[in-house]
Amino acid sequence: xxxxxxxxxxxxxxxxxxxxxxxxxxxxxxxxxxxxxxxxxxxxxxxxxxxxxxxxxxxxxxxxxxxxxxxxxxxxxxxxxxxxxxxxxxxxxxxxxxxxxxxxxxxxxxxxxxxxxxxxxxxxxxxxxxxxxxxxxxxxxxxxxxxxxxxxxxxxxxxxxxxxxxxxxxxxxxxxxxxxxxxxxxxxxxxxxxxxxxxxxxxxxxxxxxxxxxxxxxxxxxxxxxxxxxxxxxxxxxxxxxxxxxxxxxxxxxxxxxxxxxxxxxxxxxxxxxxxxxxxxxxxxxxxxxxxxxxxxx
Amino acid sequence: xxxxxxxxxxxxxxxxxxxxxxxxxxxxxxxxxxxxxxxxxxxxxxxxxxxxxxxxxxxxxxxxxxxxxxxxxxxxxxxxxxxxxxxxxxxxxxxxxxxxxxxxxxxxxxxxxxxxxxxxxxxxxxxxxxxxxxxxxxxxxxxxxxxxxxxxxxxxxxxxxxxxxxxxxxxxxxxxxxxxxxxxxxxxxxxxxxxxxxxxxxxxxxxxxxxxxxxxxxxxxxxxxxxxxxxxxxxxxxxxxxxxxxxxxxxxxxxxxxxxxxxxxxxxxxxxxxxxxxxxxxxxxxxxxxxxxxxxxxxxxxxxxxxxxxxxxxxxxxxxxxxxxxxxxxx
Numbered sequence: 001x002x003x004x005x006x007x008x009x010x011x012x013x014x015x016x017x018x019x020x021x022x023x024x025x026x027x028x029x030x031x032x033x034x035x036x037x038x039x040x041x042x043x044x045x046x047x048x049x050x051x052x053x054x055x056x057x058x059x060x061x062x063x064x065x066x067x068x069x070x071x072x073x074x075x076x077x078x079x080x081x082x083x084x085x086x087x088x089x090x091x092x093x094x095x096x097x098x099x100x101x102x103x104x105x106x107x108x109x110x111x112x113x114x115x116x117x118x119x120x121x122x123x124x125x126x127x128x129x130x131x132x133x134x135x136x137x138x139x140x141x142x143x144x145x146x147x148x149x150x151x152x153x154x155x156x157x158x159x160x161x162x163x164x165x166x167x168x169x170x171x172x173x174x175x176x177x178x179x180x181x182x183x184x185x186x187x188x189x190x191x192x193x194x195x196x197x198x199x200x201x202x203x204x205x206x207x208x209x210x211x212x213x214x215x216x217x218x219x220x221x222x223x224x225x226x227x228x229x230x231x232x233x234x235x236x237x238x239x240x241x242x243x244x245x246x247x248x249x250x251x252x253x254x255x256x257x258x259x260x261x262x263x264x265x266x267x268x269x270x271x272x273x274x275x276x277x278x279x280x281x282x283x284x285x286x287x288x289x290x291x292x293x294x295x296x297x298x
Numbered sequence: 299x300x301x302x303x304x305x306x307x308x309x310x311x312x313x314x315x316x317x318x319x320x321x322x323x324x325x326x327x328x329x330x331x332x333x334x335x336x337x338x339x340x341x342x343x344x345x346x347x348x349x350x351x352x353x354x355x356x357x358x359x360x361x362x363x364x365x366x367x368x369x370x371x372x373x374x375x376x377x378x379x380x381x382x383x384x385x386x387x388x389x390x391x392x393x394x395x396x397x398x399x400x401x402x403x404x405x406x407x408x409x410x411x412x413x414x415x416x417x418x419x420x421x422x423x424x425x426x427x428x429x430x431x432x433x434x435x436x437x438x439x440x441x442x443x444x445x446x447x448x449x450x451x452x453x454x455x456x457x458x459x460x461x462x463x464x465x466x467x468x469x470x471x472x473x474x475x476x477x478x479x480x481x482x483x484x485x486x487x488x489x490x491x492x493x494x495x496x497x498x499x500x501x502x503x504x505x506x507x508x509x510x511x512x513x514x515x516x517x518x519x520x521x522x523x524x525x526x527x528x529x530x531x532x533x534x535x536x537x538x539x540x541x542x543x544x545x546x547x548x549x550x551x552x553x554x555x556x557x558x559x560x561x562x563x564x565x566x567x568x569x570x571x572x573x574x575x576x577x578x579x580x581x582x583x584x585x586x587x588x589x590x591x592x593x594x595x596x597x598x599x600x601x602x603x604x605x606x607x608x609x610x611x612x613x614x615x616x617x618x619x620x621x622x623x624x625x626x627x628x629x
Contacts, residue, residue: 054619055628123503160487160504243446243488245627256490257448260365261618262372262390 033275039268051269056245057254063165064251065277068230071169076223079177080215086178087185101178104171113239116167120159120240131158152247160242165250168236173226180222181215188214216292224285231278322355322557327377329364329451329540330493331514335577336381342573343564347557355557363491364451365390371397371545378549378558381542383451385409386609388541397547409603411539412565413579416599417452417459419530420499420508420515427506431532432463435507436480443505444485445495447616447623452492454617456509459536461616462605466534479626500527511538513578516593529595537599540579 040048051057086098104112120127135157141150155161188211196206234252241248251274258267328336340357347355360367360375364383371377372395382388385403388410392398403410421429427440435442445453457478464477487504489495492514499508500518507530510518515529542562549555564570571581575590587594606612616622 051619056624117502121502121504157486160498238490239494242486243490245488245624253490257446259369260363260449261613262369262394263619266619 036268036271036275039265040272043265043269047265048269051258051266052273056249057251057270059246060249060251060254061273061277063162063248064231064274067162067165067250068169068227071166071173071230072223072227074170075173075177075226076219079174079222079226080181080219082174083178083181083185087182088190101175103175104173105175109172109233109235110239112171113168113236116171116236117159117164117240120164120167122157122159124159127158134158134163155248159240160248161244162241162248164240164242165237165248168240169230169233172233172236173230176225176229177219177222180218180225184215184218217289220285220289220292224282224289227285228278228282231274322353322554324355324357324378324554324558324561325360325376326357326379326381326561327360327367327371327375328381329367329383330361330491331452331511331517332381332540333359333361334517335513335574335579338577339565339570339573342569343561346564346569347560353557357561363449365449371395376548376552377545378552378554379542379544379562381540383538383540384454384609385411385539385541386454386613387451388543389609391543391545397545398543399546402543403541405544406542406562407566408582409539410541410543411582412542412562412570413540413574413581415512415538415540415579416535416597417455417509417532417538418512418515418535419532420510420518421506421528421530423526423528425528425530429507429530431530432460432481432534433467433477435460435484436477438484440484440507441486441505442481442484442507442509443487443489443495443499444509445492446488446490449490450492450495452511452514453495453509454612455511455536455538457616457623458602458606458612459532459534460509461622462536462600463532463534475622475626478622482626512580512594516578531595531597534598534600537601539601 043051082101086094086101117124119125120130122128122131138150138154138156141148141154153162155163158164158167192210193206196210201209232252234250234256237250238253241250241253243249243253251270255267255270255274258264258270326336326340336357336359340359344355344357347353360370360377362370364387368380368382368387368390371380371391380388380391388398388402392400392402406412419429419435421427427437428434429440434440444456447453447457460481461474461478464474465471468474468477487495487498489498492511495508496510496514496518499505500522508515508518512529515527519527519529542565544555544558544562546555549558565574566582568583568586571583571586572589575581575586575593578593580594581587602609602612606615614621
């Protein structure tokens with residue numbers, strides 16, 4: 001950031017590497033994305049607006065962004081704990097647990113979706129116990145607070161409903177939080193906590209004043225990655241979401257639906273909205289991260 | 299050096315294999331449930347072609363949702379022939395990409411549909427919910443599994459069959475719409491394709507009845523045991539005509555026009571019809587159909603052309619954005 005343009009670098013090759021970077025980004029990222037915008041430009045503004053604001057599409061934005069955000073938040077908390085345990089403690093099987101974390105990266109997401117659906121469906125291993133509990137819980141909530149449409153918000157069952165979307169998105173996002181936090185935690189020496197203790201800090205103070213500020217930037221990065229990944233996820237979700245219109249359809253599914261009707265422009269129109277919205281959100285998260293770094297580092 | 303030698307060796311083996319293999323290769327782009335049918339048919343056709351011309355032919359198959367497959371061809375997958383779930387998807391290959399002529403459907407007998415199928419109801423053994431016909435599907439407490447008509451060709455047949463049943467029974471399109479709305483209220487999961495729905499019903503154990511292709515229902519019985527499911531034949535259903543076409547622009551470029559045409563023609567021969575029938579597709583040839591009396595129950599069948607005015611019109615009214623399928627979910 002503070003490097004001035006006139007600075008002499010020890011190693012040569014700035015021009016070459018920048019050129020390479022631009023060409024690489026152009027081929028892999030910018031040109032495909034630009035194609036989406038160009039394809040959309042065939043639509044008149046009114047058609048574009050109609051395509052991206054139809055009720056089904058609006059309902060899908062709410063679901064996609066809402067559940068992705070929630071899944072990323074949950075991952076930030078539990079992924080954080082997981083990373084902490086993996087770095088700070090040694091226990092039998094730690095290496096295996098560590099390797100398991102990467103599984104969502106490697107597994108084809110369709111396989112993940114099918115596996116999750118099999119396990120959480122009403123006759124699945126976990127679903128046969130948890131599904132009735134979930135349904136009863138939602139019914140109970142509706143009894144207590146009848147003016148909120150609980151089944152509409154939370155879904156009346158686990159698999160093939162909104163909780164299924166949440167499960168799938170949490171699954172694919174988990175490794176991002178763990179893997180961004182781990183190296184930071186490894187750098188964070190336990191001596192720091194001991195020093196804090198000798199200086200009279202209690203456990204809570206050590207946690208909030210010493211450890212947390214160090215972790216915050218990495219945690220936000222992990223959160224942003226998990227969130228972005230969840231927004232774009234398609235393969236696993238469609239197998240477990242139930243895909244009910246106006247209720248459990250994610251935006252990527254609607255894009256596929258449009259393509260299925262040979263409506264290429266409509267599909268790219270929705271894609272463009274998602275792109276812009278994701279870009280703005282990620283930018284905001286980046287700003288937040290920058291701010292947190294400054295705020296905590298004083 | 300060693301690695302280089304190995305690579306060179308592999309390359310040499312690969313190229314000799316290519317050279318000794320025949321020069322003719324066809325790609326048949328088809329939809330999901332035809333996998334077993336075309337494995338058998340391709341073998342028969344290759345033998346027939348060899349006997350007739352002395353040339354070998356290798357046929358590659360590609361399967362997936364019908365609409366997705368049509369899109370792949372439009373986007374440049376070089377299919378010599380397409381054998382898709384509905385004429386509407388083949389139409390798109392003309393509409394969007396002009397790879398085939400407008401009147402493709404007239405080039406082969408029977409609307410270019412060498413075999414047909416229909417939509418039946420697959421229920422669990424013993425038929426615990428006493429499902430006999432379409433109107434049992436709207437009863438409260440009956441859970442129905444069907445894919446999403448927006449993404450699945452098979453589901454469009456389901457939807458239109460239910461619609462026409464209700465229209466005839468209740469007397470108007472408005473009432474038919476209410477009927478279909480009530481039916482979809484009973485659908486807990488909308489999978490994106492027919493195979494997905496079969497999995498949901500058969501393996502996840504969800505739902506009381508699956509709206510399925512007749513051939514898919516028979517396949518489920520064959521694979522999972524006739525003691526687990528029963529086929530219920532409704533009083534009225536739709537005549538599904540999966541259509542086939544040569545992709546003109548592709549065969550012209552590849553020089554495979556002759557063999558591609560022969561491939562599709564072979565579907566209409568006794569041998570081809572018999573293979574279709576063995577795989578639970580209704581053959582066009584009545585003599586062949588008569589050989590499999592247990593497979594094809596008699597029921598009243600209507601065609602989409604006669605009742606809905608063809609795919610283009612039906613798609614526009616029912617499945618396009620803002621069509622009846624969108625409406626039943628939005629109010």
